[in-house]
Amino acid sequence: xxxxxxxxxxxxxxxxxxLRLLIRSRRERGYREHIGERFGYAPGxxxxxxxxxxxxxxxxxxxxxxxxxxxDALLQARPDARILLTHMxxxxxxxxxxxxxxxxxxxxxxxxxxxxxxxxLRTWRPSxxxxxxxxxxxxxxxxxxxxxxxxxLTNARMSARSYRRAAKFGRATREVFGGFSRVLAQSPSxxxxxxxxxARNVAVLGNLKFDMAAPPELAVRGRAWRAAIGTRPVWxxxxxxxxEEELVLQAFAALAVEDALLILVPRHPQRFDEVxxxxxxxxxxCERRSAWAPDSAVVAGRTPGSSLPADVTVLLGxxxxxxxxxxxxxxxxxxxxxxxxxxxxxLIEACAVGVPxxxxxxxxxxxxxxxxxxxxxxxVQVQDPxxxxxxxxxxxxxxxxxxxxxxxxxxxxxxxxxxxxxTVDVLTTLLPE
Numbered sequence: 001x002x003x004x005x006x007x008x009x010x011x012x013x014x015x016x017x018x019l020r021l022l023i024r025s026r027r028e029r030g031y032r033e034h035i036g037e038r039f040g041y042a043p044g045x046x047x048x049x050x051x052x053x054x055x056x057x058x059x060x061x062x063x064x065x066x067x068x069x070x071x072d073a074l075l076q077a078r079p080d081a082r083i084l085l086t087h088m089x090x091x092x093x094x095x096x097x098x099x100x101x102x103x104x105x106x107x108x109x110x111x112x113x114x115x116x117x118x119x120x121l122r123t124w125r126p127s128x129x130x131x132x133x134x135x136x137x138x139x140x141x142x143x144x145x146x147x148x149x150x151x152x153l154t155n156a157r158m159s160a161r162s163y164r165r166a167a168k169f170g171r172a173t174r175e176v177f178g179g180f181s182r183v184l185a186q187s188p189s190x191x192x193x194x195x196x197x198x199a200r201n202v203a204v205l206g207n208l209k210f211d212m213a214a215p216p217e218l219a220v221r222g223r224a225w226r227a228a229i230g231t232r233p234v235w236x237x238x239x240x241x242x243x244e245e246e247l248v249l250q251a252f253a254a255l256a257v258e259d260a261l262l263i264l265v266p267r268h269p270q271r272f273d274e275v276x277x278x279x280x281x282x283x284x285x286c287e288r289r290s291a292w293a294p295d296s297a298v299v300a301g302r303t304p305g306s307s308l309p310a311d312v313t314v315l316l317g318x319x320x321x322x323x324x325x326x327x328x329x330x331x332x333x334x335x336x337x338x339x340x341x342x343x344x345x346x347l348i349e350a351c352a353v354g355v356p357x358x359x360x361x362x363x364x365x366x367x368x369x370x371x372x373x374x375x376x377x378x379x380v381q382v383q384d385p386x387x388x389x390x391x392x393x394x395x396x397x398x399x400x401x402x403x404x405x406x407x408x409x410x411x412x413x414x415x416x417x418x419x420x421x422x423t424v425d426v427l428t429t430l431l432p433e
Contacts, residue, residue: 002169002172003138003142003172006138006139007113007114007139010111010112010113010139011113014039014111014113017038017111018035018038021035021038024270027270028090028091028269028270029090030089030090030091030093030094031090033090034107034108037107037108037110038108038109038110038111038116039110039111039113039116039119040110040115040116040117040118040119040120040123041119042107042120042123042124043123044123044124044125045082045105045123045124045125049082051080051081051082052078052080052081052082052127052128052431052432053081053082053083053084053105053124053125053126053127053128054074054078054081054082054083054084054126054127054128054130054427054431055083055084055086055124055126055128055129055130056070056071056083056084056085056086056130056132057085057086057087057109057129057130057131057132057135058085058086058087058092058096058132059087059088059089059092059132059135060087060088060089060091060092060095061089061091061092061095061267061320062345062346063092063132063133064085064087064092064095064096064099065095065099065212066132066133066155066208066209066212066346067085067132067208068099068100068212069208069211069212069213069420070130070154070155070208070211070420070423070424071083071085071100071104073420073421073423073424074424074427074428075103077424077428078428078431081127081431082104082105083100083103083104083105084104084105084106084107084124084126085100085104085105085106085107086106086107086108086109087106087108087109088108088109091268091269091320093106093108094320095320095321098320098321105124107120107124109140112137112138112139112140113139114139114142114143117139117140117143117144118143118147121143121144121147121149126149127149127431127432128149128150128152128427128430128431129144129149129150129151129152130151130152130154130427131151131152131153131154132154132155133154133155133156133157134156134157134158134162135153136153136176136177138176141176141179141180142179144179145179150181150182150430151179151180151181152180152181152182152183152184152426152427152430153180153182153183153184153194153199154184154208154423154427155184155186155207155208155209155419155423156183156184156185156186156190156194157185157186157187157190157365157368158185158190158193158194158197159343159364159365159367160193160364160367161364162364163193163196163197166197167196167197173197173198174197174198175198176198177194177197177198177199178198178199178200180199180200180201181201181430182201182202182203182426182430183199183200183201183202183203184202184203184205184423184426185202185203185204185205186204186205186206186207186368186419187204187206187207187368188204189367189368190204190368191203191204203426205419205422205423205426206416206418206419206422207348207368207369207416207419208419208420208423209346209348209349209369210348210352210413210416210417210418210419211417211418211419211420212348212349212352213352214324214349214352214353215324218322218324218325218328219324219325219328219353221322221325221328222324222325222326222327222328222329222353223328223329224294225294225325225326225328225329226328226329227294228294228307228308229261229307229308229315229329230307230308232259232260232261233257233258233259233260233261233331233396234260234261234263234329234330234331234332235260235261235262235263235330235331235332235333235334235392235396236262236263236264236265236317236326236327236329236330236332236333236334236355237262237263237264237265237334237336238265238317238323238326238327238333238334238335238336238345238350239265239266239267239323239335239336239337239345239346240264240265240266240267240275240336240337241266241267241268241336241337241340241342242268242271243340244336244337244339244340244342245264245266245275245278245279246278247339247340247384247385248262248264248334248336248339248385248388249262249278249279249282249284250385250389251385251386251388251389251392252313252314252389253282254385254386254389255389255392255393256389256393257392257393257396259310260313260396261308261312261313261314261315262313262314262315263314263315263317263326263329263330264279264314264315264316264317265316265317265323265326265336266317266318267336267337267345269318269320272288272316272318275316276288276316276318279314279316284313284314285309285311285312285313285314286312286313286314286315286316287308287309287312287314287315287316288315288316288318289315289316289317289318289319289322290318290319292308292315294307294308323349324349324352324353327349327350327353327355328353328355330355331355331356331395331396331402332355332356332357332358332392332395332396332402333350333355333356333357333358334357334358334359334360334388334392335347335350335357335358335359335360337362337365338359338360338361338362338363339360339361339362339384339385339388340360340362341362342362343362343363343364343365343366344359344360344362344363344364344365344366344370345365345366346366346369347359347366347369347370347373347379348369348413350409351373351378351379351409351410351412351413352409352410352413353409354406354407354409354410355406355409356378356379356380356395356402356405356406356409357373357378357379357380357405357409358379358380358381358382358388358391358392359379359380359381359382360381360382360383360384360388361381361382361383361384363381372412372416373409373412376408376411376412377404377405377408378405378408378409378411378412379405379409380395380405
């Protein structure tokens with residue numbers, strides 16, 4: 001009974017969804033582009049193109065970056081195959097274009113309406129579909145099963161909170177999760193919850209995000225920035241979300257470390273101007289990364305000529321694809337999305353750079369990775385802005401502890417690599433020869 005109601009609701013919601021796209025496009029133009037693709041209308045590929053097509057769905061920026069090592073490995077394992085990369089957000093699509101260029105095909109994923117999904121599948125004719133992490137769409141799963149397209153939930157996670165919500169729907173939930181051909185879970189606890197919800201053929205392969213490797217040029221760029229900043233204590237608040245910058249600035253005000261610099265990097269680009277205005281309202285001197293470019297002198301092999309002015313207390317990270325460079329320029333990293341009940345963001349990239357990590361209490365989307373990082377001394381969990389300021393102050397003063405945390409972070413990231421190879425081994429068995 002729930003399925004017809006769900007499908008009917010989409011007919012009501014679809015016009016509102018388009019209106020929402022147009023409203024959001026006032027801040028991010030990409031939302032008004034390719035709207036037809038959201039209903040399954042796309043050029044697709046030529047009828048004579050009969051190469052195996054691996055379709056990878058990565059919702060936004062984080063999932064797209066996490067998919068990079070997997071897509072590279074799949075192209076290497078099956079050079080005869082094509083890759084279709086789908087997204088839900090323009091920023092995710094832009095990230096995919098930046099990373100892969102013309103090595104992959106790209107489209108927005110249609111809304112979860114049976115007709116739109118059928119058009120999408122007929123147009124692209126995928127041999128295999130991969131959805132990343134938590135993307136569970138009932139109509140998508142149904143239509144893939146009917147079209148005989150194996151659909152794999154890859155790098156799957158299921159928090160205790162999400163499990164409790166999904167379990168309330170009983171049999172309907174079991175039918176949905178049972179529609180996946182395979183479920184490749186990040187951790188044993190994820191696998192246990194997913195199995196309880198009806199998933200079958202579940203395997204624990206680890207977290208693909210441990211295999212993400214920052215381009216070497218970003219490390220060079222970060223070191224150039226650090227040279228231009230000088231010897232000041234530097235911390236980065238990365239991937240902050242709406243309402244969280246206020247709390248980060250509260251912690252900064254309470255820090256009481258002389259000459260400290262905060263690098264503030266909002267997660268969503270459409271909020272850069274809003275965050276800059278907030279910093280100015282606090283009476284802090286802010287420099288925007290887009291207006292500060294010390295890198296060019298370093299590329300030429302010279303000492304950076306564009307030092308950051310000494311009275312700048314906040315460097316706004318208003319750029320895309322440079323997060324690893326911000327980490328490399330910092331002594332300490334706070335991971336956003338975690339001071340408010342938003343589920344947290346990925347701390348693995350910061351650990352891989354070898355920077356000590358601080359993270360707030362709300363990490364239900366990254367429970368296992370956070371717990372593991374804290375357990376080995378790579379990260380410290382803080383409870384509120386005052387606690388964040390206290391731990392930052394302690395670590396700025398205690399350089400040996402900071403160094404030990406950085407080494408622990410690097411070792412933690414290295415120890416958990418390998419999920420990509422294990423995932424490719426499973427996926428290639430599902431592709432036609």
